[in-house]
Each structure stands twice: as C-alpha cells, then as structure tokens.
C-alpha cells in the first residue's frame with residue numbers, strides 16, 4: 045500500500061503567530077518529496093500535521109481520497125523517523141524494531157520475519173542484540189529507519205534524519221537512503237534545510253519560506269527555472285549572482301543594461317514585462333573568463349575559492365557590484381588581477397522588484 049497525499053489550503057497558528065498560511069500541494073503515490081527551506085519556515089510543523097502530531101487549524105489533508113486530518117496518529121498508517129532517533133535505550137535493537145508491532149498484536153512469527161527483512165535491507169543484522177547505547181549515530185539512525193520499515197506504512201516521513209551525523213557519514217547515509225528508496229516502494233516525505241540533500245534525493249522539491257510555498261518542482265526545474273529570487277538564492281552553490289538592470293528590447297528579447305553600463309543580450313522574452321526595479325540573475329557557471337570569447341565586462345578579483353574541480357572568482361565590477369565567476373580547477377588567476385568576464389546572456393534569469401521570476405517559455409537556460 046502506498047499513499048497519495050492531498051494537502052488543501054492548510055494553515056497553522058500558534059496563538060497569534062501564523063506559521064503556515066494556506067498551503068496546498070499533492071504528493072503522488074510512491075513519490076519521494078522533499079520539503080526544503082530555512083530553519084523556522086514550518087517544515088516540521090507541516091510534516092507533523094501529516095503525521096497527526098499537530099492539529100490542522102484550517103484546510104484538509106487526505107490520503108487516497110479519505111480525509112485523515114481528524115484521525116489520531118495511530119490510525120493514519122504513516123511512520124515517522126525523527127532527527128533524534130527516539131529509540132528506547134533499555135531495549136535491544138530487535139526489540140526496538142518489534143515494539144510497535146507487538147503493541148498492535150501481530151503474531152510473533154510475522155514480527156520476527158519483518159524485523160529480519162528490515163535488518164537485512166539496512167545491513168544491521170549483526171546489531172540486533174545490542175542496545176542503542178552500544179551503537180554509533182549512523183547505526184542508530186538505521187535502527188530508527190528499520191523501526192519505520194517494519195510497520196509497512198503507506199508513507200514514511202523523515203524529519204532531518206541526517207542532521208545529527210558527521211559530514212562523511214551524512215553523505216554515505218544519503219546514498220544509502222537513495223538505495224533504500226529503490227527497495228521500499230512507498231511514498232516518502234523528507235524534511236531538510238540542506239539543498240544538496242534535497243537535490244540528490246527528491247523526485248520533487250517543495251521550497252518553503254515565510255509561511256508559504258515558494259515553488260514546487262523537480263530538482264532541475266527548481267535549479268534551472270527558480271520561481272523567485274529566494275529559490276534562486278537558496279538552491280545552488282555558490283548562490284546566484286544578482287545585478288540591478290535596466291531593460292530594453294531587441295527582436296522580442298530583453299536587453300539588460302548592467303550597473304557598470306555594459307549591455308547584455310538575454311534570451312528572456314520581453315513580452316509582458318513591465319514595471320521597474322528588475323534584477324538579472326546569473327549563476328557563476330555562466331560567468332567565465334573571456335579567453336578569446338567576447339568580453340561582456342571586466343572586474344577585479346577580490347577572493348579566490350579553490351574547489352579542486354573548479355575555482356570561484358569573486359570579482360568586483362568597476363561600479364562596485366560583485367559577480368562570482370567560475371574558472372578551471374588550476375586557475376592561474378591571482379587576487380588583485382583585472383579580468384575580462386564573459387556573461388552568458390542565454391543563461392540569465394529576470395526577477396521583478398518583488399523578487400518573482402519572469403517566465404521565459406521555451407528557453408533553455410541554467
């Protein structure tokens with residue numbers, strides 16, 4: 045069994061504080077959905093409302109067409125994995141995993157078969173007789189996931205399950221989660237503030253900010269066509285460059301005047317664009333050194349970040365704005381160098397004064 049989850053116009057308030065304001069979204073059966081956003085934006089609250097650990101003030105939540113927002117958590121057929129693991133310290137791993145199943149009175153042989161299968165899947169068979177105190181953080185996390193798997197729920201909810209792990213283990217566990225996901229066909233909702241976890245794990249990402257949903261899309265839709273400056277800033281590293289621009293037209297496509305006076309032809313359709321206070325967004329990967337190609341502008345290099353496979357150059361244009369450019373791994377550039385920059389106008393994004401993106405249909409850019 046798997047869950048198709050429908051969230052309609054859901055709001056949450058704590059006293060006079062509105063935490064979620066009229067959110068609607070659909071999570072498809074077997075989908076791996078990630079809720080991504082900064083700390084405090086309401087991700088855990090939304091997840092806990094789906095699980096039944098928080099009440100819903102307005103709106104409805106349905107699973108496979110049935111309203112569940114008024115059901116107690118135990119009747120929703122959903123399993124939640126917490127950041128803090130929440131294991132019973134005095135019980136063995138096997139008992140921790142079996143506990144919930146014994147509570148609902150499943151036959152002993154069904155329980156032991158499910159525990160054995162989950163242990164095999166998670167490669168924790170050799171740990172079954174240990175207590176949580178005798179496990180590493182990563183092992184505890186697997187036990188917590190195992191305890192969810194044995195319930196064979198319609199949906200799994202994960203609340204920042206990797207954030208207590210050190211950097212190396214985080215990456216390994218992330219890959220294991222992706223593999224697990226291919227073995228356990230079920231709907232999964234995963235909450236994180238880490239854009240790399242979101243990009244690598246999700247079928248679709250819900251970007252949340254400030255009580256609202258900013259954008260819902262596949263990782264590459266979110267990356268290539270961010271709906272707002274917030275999304276463009278939050279997803280992608282380094283963060284997107286933004287320059288205030290004036291606009292003019294040429295063959296139906298916008299021509300942007302950069303703050304230093306240079307012109308850049310974009311692939312953004314001019315039709316329908318109005319108002320003032322536009323900013324042009326361009327990722328560092330679309331700003332290269334102009335070696336032989338026509339330079340757009342020049343900048344002075346202030347900071348150099350060597351990432352091994354590529355080098356980021358923080359350059360200051362002559363009127364003062366900063367543009368991060370990307371160079372090869374073994375860049376010869378030194379701090380203080382004056383460099384000619386080529387900005388790829390076909391890979392630009394335009395945002396209005398409110399930070400919303402102008403949608404430029406049919407133009408491929410990243």
Ligand SMILES: Nc1ncnc2c1ncn2[C@@H]1O[C@H](COP(=O)(O)OP(=O)(O)O)[C@@H](O)[C@H]1O
Pocket residue numbers: 058063081082083084085086087088089090
């Ligand atoms: N029980 C509560 N009482 C009052 N405010 C709360 C409670 N739980 C969460 N909040 C507030 O709701 C907002 C969203 O919290 P949360 O959902 O935990 O955010 P996230 O998981 O995205 O970091 C925060 O401003 C938080 O302080």
Ligand SMILES: [Mg+2]
Pocket residue numbers: 087088089
């Ligand atoms: Mg949270």
